[in-house]
Amino acid sequence: MITLYSILLTMSVYYFARFLAAKYSSPLTSPVFISTVIIIIFLVMSNVSYDEYIPAKNIMTYLLGPATIAxxxxxxxxxxxxxxxxxxxxxxxxxxxxxxxxxxxxxxxxxxxxxxxxxxxxxxxxxxxxxxxxxxxxxxxxxxxxxxxxxxxxxxxxxxxxxxxxxxxxxxxxxxxxxxxxxxxxxxxxxxxxxxxxxxxxxxxxxxxxxxxxxxxxxxxxxxx
Amino acid sequence: MIRTMGKFSIQMLILIGIYQIGNLTVRIFHLPIPGNVSGIIILFFLLWIGIIKIDHIEMAAGWLLKHLSFFFIPISVGLMTLGPVFVTKGVSFLLVLIVSAFIGLLSAGKATQAVIMKKEKEKVNYHDHAL
Incomplete structure (x- = not known):
């Protein structure tokens, strides 16, 4: 349940960050930075620890290897x-x-x-x-x-x-x-x-x-x- | 639509497969490079000798590269475990990283550009001489 929440949160924040970066281009809207800040705020507010986020992280980074070799x-x-x-x-x-x-x-x-x-x-x-x-x-x-x-x-x-x-x-x-x-x-x-x-x-x-x-x-x- | 999705999935499987081969070769031959770098080299060679054509993987590769930033976000969220360090050391910590990154970025960029310009200028001079 927490994993599903973490994945949906990460993906929607990423889409929001892309939209934001397209609209206002600035170092602060750089997607990795702004998404990380927003996600950490959400996780802290909803009492999810980093250990609980790790399974979601492992699923989402599965394609990092193939993306790198691309x-x-x-x-x-x-x-x-x-x-x-x-x-x-x-x-x-x-x-x-x-x-x-x-x-x-x-x-x-x-x-x-x-x-x-x-x-x-x-x-x-x-x-x-x-x-x-x-x-x-x-x-x-x-x-x-x-x-x-x-x-x-x-x-x-x-x-x-x-x-x-x-x-x-x-x-x-x-x-x-x-x-x-x-x-x-x-x-x-x-x-x-x-x-x-x-x-x-x-x-x-x-x-x-x-x-x-x-x-x-x-x-x-x-x-x- | 279904055809495109099928094509996309096959391309993705090719990339995943080559990535795994990259990991495997590093482990078997104890190479001093990471699996992903070895995967890049293998895919490059397969493209070069023509076993894989750009068309075979371009759709999935383009999609993955477009969203490359995404894959670093879950890893960066790990910074949340560093809260206490930031409170005590935050400013000097960031200052060291920012200043050294700027120095590295500028010296790498300037040095590369200087060598490129020198090379291109030499070529122009040579051309003048020939005239």
């Missing part, structure tokens, strides 16, 4: 572009990942975050399924990692396009790469709406960034702590 379609369609900009992509990706991790850790040190809180920052830009796997290897706090990853994705989805506009990053390939590298799947979902190239590049960048991060983390951690 990104192969735009990647395939734009394959010539990937070959053309291969060097640019590798440069942008590695610079993006290294600067975002380094700046996060330096800031965390300024705020005197505990080791758990700092360690989890190393995987904040990696897509959820990979971040949790890396988290186990580095003995990180998994629920904290998931929170960092989701919030980072939301930040990218909400402000990424605006920030890139402001600093005149207007090439669709560079825009997609930037959002996919930093804001993984949640950012990619937003990039897909901006254009086919952006979506394809973001999806590919998300995958490559995940693999790249899992390779560099064992070398990075001894340098940071």
């Amino acid at each position: 990104l192969a379609v735009p990647i395939y369609k734009n394959r010539l572009m990937f070959a053309k900009y291969f060097v640019a992509a590798i440069m942008g990706l590695s610079i993006g990942i290294i600067t975002t991790i380094t700046s996060a850790i330096l800031l965390a040190k300024c705020f005197q975050f505990s080791k758990d809180f700092t360690l989890a920052l190393t995987v904040k830009s990696v897509t959820v399924p990979v971040a949790t796997e890396i988290g186990k290897i580095i003995h990180g706090n998994i629920s904290l990692i998931v929170a960092y990853v989701i919030i980072t994705g939301m930040i990218g989805a909400m402000f990424g396009a605006k920030l890139l506009n402001m600093f005149k990053v207007d090439h669709p390939f560079a825009r997609g790469l930037s959002i996919g590298t930093i804001a993984h799947g949640i950012g990619t979902a937003e990039a897909v709406k901006e254009g086919e190239i952006q979506g394809a590049v973001a999806g590919a960048a998300m995958g490559i960034a995940a693999v790249f991060t899992s390779f560099i983390i064992p070398y990075l951690i001894p340098l940071m702590f």
